[in-house]
Amino acid sequence: MKYDYLIVGAGLFGSVFAHEAQKKGKKCLVIDRRSHLGGNVYCEEIEGINVHKYGAHIFHTNDKEIWDYVNSFVAFNRYTNSPMANYRDQLYNLPFNMNTFYQLWKVKTPAEARAFINKQVQQEGIKNPKNLEEQALSLVGRDIYEKLIKGYTEKQWGRKATELPAFIIKRLPLRFTFDNNYFNDKYQGIPIGGYNKLINALLEGVETRLEVDFFQDKTALMSMADKLVFTGKIDEFYDYRYGKLEYRSLDFKHQTLNMENYQGNAVVNYTDAEIPYTRILEHKHFEFGTQKKTVITKEYPTEWSGNKEPYYPINDKRNNEMYIKYRDLSLQDDIIFGGRLAEYKYYDMHQVIASALAKSKKIFNAQ
Ligand code: FAD
Ligand code: UDP
Numbered sequence: 001m002k003y004d005y006l007i008v009g010a011g012l013f014g015s016v017f018a019h020e021a022q023k024k025g026k027k028c029l030v031i032d033r034r035s036h037l038g039g040n041v042y043c044e045e046i047e048g049i050n051v052h053k054y055g056a057h058i059f060h061t062n063d064k065e066i067w068d069y070v071n072s073f074v075a076f077n078r079y080t081n082s083p084m085a086n087y088r089d090q091l092y093n094l095p096f097n098m099n100t101f102y103q104l105w106k107v108k109t110p111a112e113a114r115a116f117i118n119k120q121v122q123q124e125g126i127k128n129p130k131n132l133e134e135q136a137l138s139l140v141g142r143d144i145y146e147k148l149i150k151g152y153t154e155k156q157w158g159r160k161a162t163e164l165p166a167f168i169i170k171r172l173p174l175r176f177t178f179d180n181n182y183f184n185d186k187y188q189g190i191p192i193g194g195y196n197k198l199i200n201a202l203l204e205g206v207e208t209r210l211e212v213d214f215f216q217d218k219t220a221l222m223s224m225a226d227k228l229v230f231t232g233k234i235d236e237f238y239d240y241r242y243g244k245l246e247y248r249s250l251d252f253k254h255q256t257l258n259m260e261n262y263q264g265n266a267v268v269n270y271t272d273a274e275i276p277y278t279r280i281l282e283h284k285h286f287e288f289g290t291q292k293k294t295v296i297t298k299e300y301p302t303e304w305s306g307n308k309e310p311y312y313p314i315n316d317k318r319n320n321e322m323y324i325k326y327r328d329l330s331l332q333d334d335i336i337f338g339g340r341l342a343e344y345k346y347y348d349m350h351q352v353i354a355s356a357l358a359k360s361k362k363i364f365n366a367q
């Protein structure tokens with residue numbers, strides 16, 4: 001065999017796995033159907049600004065081992081995500097914190113804010129939240145739900161909040177301090193010089209081929225390597241035999257503007273239902289850029305269909321049950337499935353890296 005591993009997908013999972021395999025003396029070939037490496041963390045340089053082509057990517061983790069791992073390839077800056085929300089032309093701080101409560105109700109102390117929220121939560125009288133709407137109402141009450149959650153969530157997912165799993169909203173912190181940090185994690189930042197630096201360092205010395213679709217040439221590609229690592233859609237791998245898993249997609253509209261500073265923040269969310277996009281990114285602010293021009297991106301959520309990119313798994317009951325069937329089937333094959341698409345999980349970057357490291361450790365330590 002020419003290669004020990006054929007790795008389908010040059011995203012974070014494929015790149016970390018390839019790096020670890022190469023460290024153990026394994027020969028890898030990484031292929032990707034896209035025209036660039038990095039999967040969804042890929043950045044394109046425009047006007048000297050690293051533009052996150054597939055949406056805002058902020059690295060955050062609580063795990064020192066993962067933080068040290070990524071920092072061993074590239075230095076990270078001190079960027080702290082603190083998005084603003086625009087609801088009907090009023091601005092609010094995110095995540096839900098004392099600044100937001102002051103903007104909403106003019107309450108000035110944590111005790112006042114708690115009393116306000118507790119009263120609203122009690123009015124809902126929800127004991128065991130069964131979906132995203134009930135979960136949100138029982139955490140923050142109706143006011144915040146109506147202004148900052150409902151519209152955003154329903155356009156993001158294209159479904160009613162009553163039909164979405166509760167866990168999605170638990171990603172957002174709720175705190176009673178004046179702290180606009182979107183994440184609770186100990187470590188956070190953006191690679192200095194962009195994510196491509198991280199990917200290029202991970203894949204240094206690894207053979208890569210772009211614009212190669214695994215399914216176009218499956219037999220020939222598989223015959224080149226002993227083992228397969230697959231980071232694409234697991235349902236596609238098995239010819240959709242149990243049905244199609246659902247995903248949510250996005251259209252990104254990038255614009256270069258002849259001005260220095262468009263919105264004063266990297267991320268502004270639009271939380272009402274009427275505006276068709278969910279957020280506007282201004283990329284230079286991820287790296288404190290001082291370029292003369294600026295690049296912004298509007299994110300328009302769309303339904304996923306065959307010719308779109310499957311960005312978000314829709315982890316409701318029906319899809320999760322279907323995924324379990326595919327996962328059980330995959331356990332019979334000697335193939336490594338990993339990453340957001342192959343594990344059908346709403347993974348963040350640090351979780352994908354942790355998963356790739358855990359899988360590679362298990363394989364290479366056993367050898
Ligand atoms: P991907 O990056 O999707 O890589 C899979 C690769 O496989 C792709 O390049 C694809 O082209 C290739 N592929 C698939 N099928 C085939 C095939 N048949 N043949 C050849 N190649 C194939 N995480 C954070 O931690 N912080 C954030 O702020 C954050 N923001 C995000 C914002 C958006 C809009 C999105 C969509 C995701 C965000 N994430 C964020 C999540 C992050 O992007 C993922 O956790 C991570 O990039 C997933 O890596 P992966 O390798 O699993 O998948
Ligand atoms: N969300 C919301 N309002 C916001 C931001 C987020 O209601 O202003 C909800 C929405 O349901 C979203 C979820 O919280 O899908 C998770 O948000 P996050 O910012 O983590 O989403 P991602 O960056 O992964 O798209």
